[in-house]
Amino acid sequence: MSEISRTVEHRADIVIVASAFGADAIRRDGHAVWAAAAARAGADGFEVRRELFASDADAQPEALAQLGQRIRAHGLWSVYSTPAMLFRDDGALDAAALSLAIDEASALEARIVKLQLGGTESGVATDPAALDRLMSGIAASSARVVVENGQLKAGGTIAAFAALFAALPAQSGLAMTFDTGNWHWAEQDPLDAAKRLAPHVGYVHCKAVMGEGARRFAVAPANGDARFATLLAHLPGDVPRGIEYPFIPGADVSLDADAARQVARVAAF
Template identity: 90%
Template sequence: MQVSECSRIHEKRPEIVIVASAFGADAIRRDGHAVWAAAAARAGADGFEVRRELFGSEADAQSDALAQLGERIRAHGLWAVYSTPATLFRDDGSLDLDALRLAIDEASALDARIVKLQLGGTERGVATDPATLDRLMSGIAASSARVVVENGQLKAGGTIGAFDALFAALPAQSGLAMTFDTGNWHWAEQDPLDAAKRLAPHVGYVHCKSVMGEGARRFAAAPANGDARFATLLAQLPDAVPRGIEYPFIPGADVSLDADAARQVARIAAF
């Protein structure tokens, strides 16, 4: 009876992804993603987010290297997210179809379930004319991975209005979804709870982090135990989408890096 109850609880919990940078950018660049995918598996994660900006060289982004990395991630029982710092829209607000195609091709080589770009565009938003949206949807249709765009830390690509306008202009089955980063809204001076209420129907992936400090001294941190605001925010978002941990694990005198990673996976699953 107890085993059955535990199984039902586990089945209901959201899938948890560990973002590679949670182990430290320097460690990923030094050791490679595959080493730390093993650590993510030991922590009990379901997925592992590969970060293109943390590759040691451009050779790591070649198809053969990505395919090998994907095989190693799957060997640990994990599925992959592929994240690129490239923006879906250029600085003038126009669609960057080349960036989308490259991200899709690289994600395909990795055999990623999700491919994530930044939204980009201007502070006023992105192009939403019919021709642009047709080209966007045609590009997305070529992807075997789910295409998501993330709210960044700048107002260009980080405002609620920009995402609201884009999704309002797209048809319901456009193929595009959103990575909702719970912390980045603060850098862009946006209200995360307002963003969640307005954008929840379009969210396909959540990046979980709290924010400490102010202004240029802000940094990502683990949500505090019993953080009611963070819990309220997550409650506004779809509970069936994966949650990624994107704050640093912090080993200490009484806890190893592996132990803190496992603890944080359990905490984010329980929120």
């Protein structure tokens, strides 16, 4: 069976990350307005970004519950993303950050709750006490808990993720968000990461990268991008794929039209 045929028959859910519509637009209008746009584009899910709330009031339980209801009214399920680190700068588990993220995701009724890995450039705590506390925290979550590779070497190296998952039991409840572009900022090989970490991936953030060094930026994968297609082929084909690059309206295409085009493109890879 061809990769295209597999995708058509067992298409992964496509999630639009709120920031794809522009951070300023989300802060100005609120997530619910743009969840409607995600639904019009044909997405299955919508990723709420805590850092794009206009104020802390948006993160209160009642506000999150109302937002969740509005997202579901559009036929979408939600991801709750927080910039909080699962592990502190000294490598220790931040159980309070995990608990807060889980509580907020629960109020939203999110299907997935996403944190950054954090830790040091050497990795994160993997001693039995830390792992027991981590698994106890995860067990309290109704949403699937995932940690994302960030753009810094602290929390963004293949070795840190490999060591953590090697230390955890197979049924720990923790999975990872595999961001296809962030590996470049952390000077890691995305394909090597996919080969080593695929069994632990529960969500994929899709983007290509242009530029070098600090001048890198996220862009849509090009049509027929063989490297991107190969990368996705090494990852689980049934986990949700999030679009995290900006939609670009133009003279001949509206923002809604580009969003719909990108949903179809990511689904077809």
